[in-house]
Amino acid sequence: MTQAQYDLVVVGGGPGGYVAAIRAAQLGLKTALVEKAQLGGICLNWGCIPTKALLRSADVLRLVRDAGRFGVLTAAPQIDLAAMVERSRTVAAQLQGGVGYLMKKNKVTVLNGHARLAGRGKLSVTNADGVSTLAARHIILATGARARPLPGLTPDGDSVWSYREALVPKRVPQHLVVIGAGAIGIEFASFYHALGAKVSVIEMADRVLPVEDEEVSQYVGDVLRKQGMHLYTGSRILSSSKRRVGQTQEWTLQLDGKHKDSLTADVILTAAGIIGNVEELGLEGTAVKVERSHIVTDAYGATAEPGVYAIGDVAGAPWLAHKASHEAVICVEKIAGLAPHTLDITKIPACTYSHPQVASVGLTEAQARAGGRQVRVGKFPFAVNGKAIALGATAGFAKVVFDAASGELLGAHMVGEEVTEMIQGYTVARELETTEAELMATIFPHPTQSEAMHEAVLAAYERSLHM
Structure with a gap:
């Protein structure tokens, strides 16, 4: 069944997608948004927001531990991990509800399901009720990205975590090994170290936060080492193996490079980059080009396929929510016939909420x-x-x-x-x-x-x- 014609259909309800829908509605375009999971996308539900809520708990913990320095006498603080996680999920849920409110306020039609290009100006949407078809003059793909899998280290919710598992832990690891010293890896390293875990970080580059200014990276590395973290920069995993010890898995990692060491840990957190969500979008048979798992666009988000655009993480680096939101506005305003300024990536700020x-x-x-x-x-x-x-x-x-x-x-x-x-x-x-x-x-x-x-x-x- 073909539904009403839309001026614009946005695929993906993250910071790029929902902002695109809002701006389009503001400009008078009849707009629909298709999301197969949760409004707000990874950032709001499983990334930026819940991570910061957990990191806030770590900040409070550090401050209470240090209260004596400020003339405030307290008992030794106790960690309630379940309460920390619950608060983090509550914060995410509150903001997710806020996105839903914004969709209603701006009269954006929201459809739950998996969207796929189905010919020029059409999308098929599959959900529990079956398959429907949407017609649109313009289609924006804002499907985001996911954690890059590492060979032999598939997240299992037990001894191998991605950011998702790290956000809802049932226990504090005894020894957490973080693979990747970018923003995500270092933020989680800071959180779990504050909670008392032994933390080791493995990074192929010669310094942590390798995209930052070298003096900053060096300073952060020195501070993290003084805090007690073990940093293995300029190193890679040569091999990995695991065995069961009592009720837990125990991993042994052999390192190569600058540090030729052997590490034993009960939990491994993989944070070594992301890949774009380009699968099952119906890109085959279109002129849309994909390079290294990301959709190629011009400065306004347009792909080589007329009427199809891409913004946010699926359109490439930098993989930042605020970049996606600004790309959304630029793309929609161009569609609406305005003359927006293109994005200068050297003016996009980057933040890491470590300690x-x-x-x-x-x-x-x-x-x-x-x-x-x-x-x-x-x-x-x-x-x-x-x-x-x-x-x-x-x-x-x-x-x-x-x-x-x-x-x-x-x-x-x-x-x-x-x-x-x-x-x-x-x-x-x-x-x-x-x-x-x-x-x-x-x-x-x-x-x-x-x-x-x-x-x-x-x-x-x-x-x-x-x-």
Whole structure:
């Protein structure tokens, strides 16, 4: 049965998909959204949001343990893992309900089921009620991505976890081995280490958080080691085997590379990248091109197949929710006949909610130099920032990279307490094409940690006032 003609049908209800549907509705397009699982997608249900809820529990735990330093006497805190998980799931459920409300508010038709291209301008939707057909002038694929599987280490909910299993643990591992030292791996490493697990991290690159500025990566690595984590950078798994010990599985991993070690662990968490969800979409027989599991698009999300678009994780890196949402707006506004600006990925901030946090936008110092730029670099440590000292949050620093000739802010990199909430200042500066002159003239409130951002700018021009 062919249903009413839509102007736009969005496949996938994550941060890219549901934002695309909302913006389309705002622009007067008759819109439907097809989601086979949960509105909000992986980010809201199994990624960004529930992860941050768990990490908040870890932050509270650390603060209570350290309460004596602030003159507050408490008993030794106890961990209620089930309550932590329940709170995390409740937060996700609340926001999922919020997305449903937004769909109703904007009069977006929501259909549950698996969508598949079924010829020019058509989609088939399969669910428990059978198969139906939707007709649309435009179709946006926002199907997201999933964890990259590793040979011999398929998540089983017991001794091998992906991010999904790590979000709903029934126990704290005795020894957790995290494979991959990107944002996801390091965030989970921080959470489980706070809960008392022995944590080891294996990373093929020569440093943790390898996409971040080298100074930041080095600093985070040093801090994590001081906290007691074991970091095996420049290493890979040569072989793996498991055996049952009592009620649990025990894994033995042989490492090669910089560290030729043997590790024994009861739980392995795989966090070594993602692959796009391009299967079973009916792409065969269309002009849509797929490279390395991601759909190829132009700057506005259009594929080589007329009327078919792709946004978000399925359309490639950077795999960030806020990137997907902005791509959604750009794509829909182009469909509606507006003239949106294309996305500049150097203006997309990245955040890692580890302990300490990491946030950045723009080029690293190495990237700027490799591009032939003459640069001016400024750094300022939180160790001499008044608010940070008062908070007992003196770890980390702010770093900025300017073009020496023009004063353009090329990049900004921060590590420390709540830097993920501060990076937006530099992100706005990048978007407005701010130079060092405007940033120097900006008045930052006192006392705040953000003053370190101002001082880093001054330091790049040898004008720092408090160091």
